[in-house]
Amino acid sequence: MNTGIDVSRIERFGALYIAAARLKSMSKWKVIIAAVDIGNPLFYLIAVGIGIGVLVEKGSGTSGTSGIKYIAFIAPALLASSAIAAVMDETVFPTIEGFKWRKLFFAQNATPITGRQIALGVYLSALCRAISSVSIYYTLLIAFNVVEFGLSALLIPVAVLGGGAFGAIILYAAAKIEKDDQFFNILGRLVIMPMFLFSGTFFPLSSMPIYLQPIGWVSPLWHATELGREAAFDYGLSALMVGVHITYLSTLVILGITLAMSQFERRLAK
Amino acid sequence: MSKPLISVRGLTKKFDDFTAVDGINFDVAKGESFGLLGPNGAGKSTTMRILSATSTRTSGTVEILDKDPEKFGPLVRAHLGVVPQQDNLDGELTVSENLFIYGRYFGLSKKFINGKIEELLEFAQLEEKRDVKVEALSGGMKRRLTIARGLVSEPDILLLDEPTTGLDPQARHILWDRLFRLKEQGVTLVLTTHFMDEAEQLCDRLVVMDKGAIMAEGSPQGLIKEYSSKEVLEVRFGSDRNKQVAPQLAQMCERMETLPDRLLMYTEDGEKLLERIAAANLHPTTSLVRRSSLEDVFLRLTGRTLIE
Ligand SMILES: Nc1ncnc2c1ncn2[C@@H]1O[C@H](COP(=O)(O)OP(=O)(O)OP(=O)(O)O)[C@@H](O)[C@H]1O
Numbered sequence: 001m002n003t004g005i006d007v008s009r010i011e012r013f014g015a016l017y018i019a020a021a022r023l024k025s026m027s028k029w030k031v032i033i034a035a036v037d038i039g040n041p042l043f044y045l046i047a048v049g050i051g052i053g054v055l056v057e058k059g060s061g062t063s064g065t066s067g068i069k070y071i072a073f074i075a076p077a078l079l080a081s082s083a084i085a086a087v088m089d090e091t092v093f094p095t096i097e098g099f100k101w102r103k104l105f106f107a108q109n110a111t112p113i114t115g116r117q118i119a120l121g122v123y124l125s126a127l128c129r130a131i132s133s134v135s136i137y138y139t140l141l142i143a144f145n146v147v148e149f150g151l152s153a154l155l156i157p158v159a160v161l162g163g164g165a166f167g168a169i170i171l172y173a174a175a176k177i178e179k180d181d182q183f184f185n186i187l188g189r190l191v192i193m194p195m196f197l198f199s200g201t202f203f204p205l206s207s208m209p210i211y212l213q214p215i216g217w218v219s220p221l222w223h224a225t226e227l228g229r230e231a232a233f234d235y236g237l238s239a240l241m242v243g244v245h246i247t248y249l250s251t252l253v254i255l256g257i258t259l260a261m262s263q264f265e266r267r268l269a270k
Numbered sequence: 271m272s273k274p275l276i277s278v279r280g281l282t283k284k285f286d287d288f289t290a291v292d293g294i295n296f297d298v299a300k301g302e303s304f305g306l307l308g309p310n311g312a313g314k315s316t317t318m319r320i321l322s323a324t325s326t327r328t329s330g331t332v333e334i335l336d337k338d339p340e341k342f343g344p345l346v347r348a349h350l351g352v353v354p355q356q357d358n359l360d361g362e363l364t365v366s367e368n369l370f371i372y373g374r375y376f377g378l379s380k381k382f383i384n385g386k387i388e389e390l391l392e393f394a395q396l397e398e399k400r401d402v403k404v405e406a407l408s409g410g411m412k413r414r415l416t417i418a419r420g421l422v423s424e425p426d427i428l429l430l431d432e433p434t435t436g437l438d439p440q441a442r443h444i445l446w447d448r449l450f451r452l453k454e455q456g457v458t459l460v461l462t463t464h465f466m467d468e469a470e471q472l473c474d475r476l477v478v479m480d481k482g483a484i485m486a487e488g489s490p491q492g493l494i495k496e497y498s499s500k501e502v503l504e505v506r507f508g509s510d511r512n513k514q515v516a517p518q519l520a521q522m523c524e525r526m527e528t529l530p531d532r533l534l535m536y537t538e539d540g541e542k543l544l545e546r547i548a549a550a551n552l553h554p555t556t557s558l559v560r561r562s563s564l565e566d567v568f569l570r571l572t573g574r575t576l577i578e
Pocket residue numbers: 270285288289290308309310311312313314315316317355464
């Protein structure tokens with residue numbers, strides 16, 4: 001064995017080696033990632049700011065959105081959605097690829113790196129991507145004068161927490177599925193789309209019929225959006241609800257990553 | 271004899287209720303070159319994945335460097351170089367990036383890895399491809415890179431699952447030579463193959479596997495001696511006549527195998543046997559005398575040919 005190999009060090013930092021490798025792979029796509037992360041917010045800000053927002057406010061003023069400009073009202077939700085999208089891109093795809101298409105995880109696991117570290121490393125690198133996406137988005141919100149710089153900077157950690165909560169669960173799901181044929185379809189159309197529509201994104205959750213509201217309650221997007229609104233403007237969330245949202249999202253993170261780590265380990269040991 | 275580097279007892283691996291490896295035993299000594307020879311589905315790769323301290327076993331014991339790989343996975347893997355049957359390189363990264371990242375997984379310093387990359391590129395004859403994306407390499411080049419990657423950590427034990435599949439004859443011979451040199455440096459080799467010539471060239475000792483079980487164990491020459499005769503006479507009479515003359519021919523030699531297109535007659539002296547066949551007024555359309563090989567051992571043990 002090479003004398004430079006320090007197994008106890010790898011046991012401590014292995015997940016970071018994996019995350020570094022993932023970031024290196026992402027950097028190969030940096031132009032495309034940057035285009036997506038800048039283009040997507042721009043389209044929304046233009047479409048909503050100039051189009052939909054004007055229409056909504058013509059109809060009902062800002063009475064439906066607690067007296068806040070429509071675009072500012074939906075901004076925290078868009079930010080959290082972009083974190084969710086970023087984390088999804090960097091967990092689902094690499095995971096299916098790692099186990100199945102190119103079997104990169106099996107190569108990584110042939111070194112002192114463990115399955116648990118691979119799971120954690122993929123997750124950490126996805127969070128990095130989310131932080132970068134959300135920071136760009138936030139900068140644009142400031143530039144377009146949608147929110148004021150200040151306490152609203154908390155939108156960044158809040159959105160990342162929302163993305164991380166969803167991402168941890170989806171990382172587990174992606175490691176669990178063996179037949180991926182319909183996974184992307186189901187995920188996109190039956191999970192992401194309804195979540196986006198029914199999480200109080202475009203209108204307050206309370207304005208929906210009560211039987212549709214549970215979709216919001218379980219959705220990380222709703223929790224992150226509520227927290228984000230509290231950070232961005234005077235939304236009037238109670239301290240209790242702030243606690244509930246943070247607890248819910250943190251619980252998903254811990255639950256998801258715990259499940260994902262053991263699922264990675266199990267699947268690699270087959 | 272000192273304690274074996276790898277010791278396997280009653281190793282069994284089941285996938286649901288299918289038994290892929292069925293209670294096998296073997297030892298590998300330090301510096302030895304040990305082979306698993308067997309047809310498709312014999313359980314070679316399954317065994318190799320367990321030896322690589324990743325896949326878990328259903329029952330039995332395995333000790334690698336005195337440690338149970340299931341309990342000390344990272345520690346055991348730090349000593350191993352693994353070349354899987356299927357290349358699992360990162361196609362988006364370049365040749366040198368692949369080597370670099372893999373070295374980092376062993377926690378090796380950047381300085382060390384960068385030096386090692388030069389050596390490995392030379393080993394794999396990929397110096398000119400250093401900055402080429404792996405996607406753009408030919409199958410044989412990828413194979414060579416996968417083998418080189420397994421060496422980045424200077425392993426004590428190199429596990430090679432069908433190392434030369436997909437290589438052209440020249441590259442195969444070069445690889446044999448390189449593996450031989452590694453062995454001289456004290457690296458223990460465990461490899462699987464379904465090429466008899468490869469097993470004969472590379473292995474000090476091997477086991478013949480079939481359907482998850484070990485059928486025989488020994489050195490290539492020892493196995494041939496034990497399970498086959500010195501020479502083999504291959505005769506063809508045309509597919510219909512083969513069956514007709516078979517009973518008569520079987521009387522004339524130690525043992526005979528009837529294959530779809532030819533008859534294999536085991537004997538100490540092939541030429542003499544051929545003369546006797548002619549004297550009996552049987553005239554094969556073609557005939558060939560050759561030395562016995564591991565293929566014959568396998569046929570004897572399993573009743574089947576190694577490569578269909
Ligand atoms: N993950 C798995 N799940 C279910 N069955 C498996 C799995 N891996 C291997 N098997 C089965 O176990 C048996 C042995 O497979 P293995 O890959 O070890 O054979 P092998 O000797 O390496 O064959 P080959 O020469 O084709 O590589 C086969 O019947 C295979 O279908």
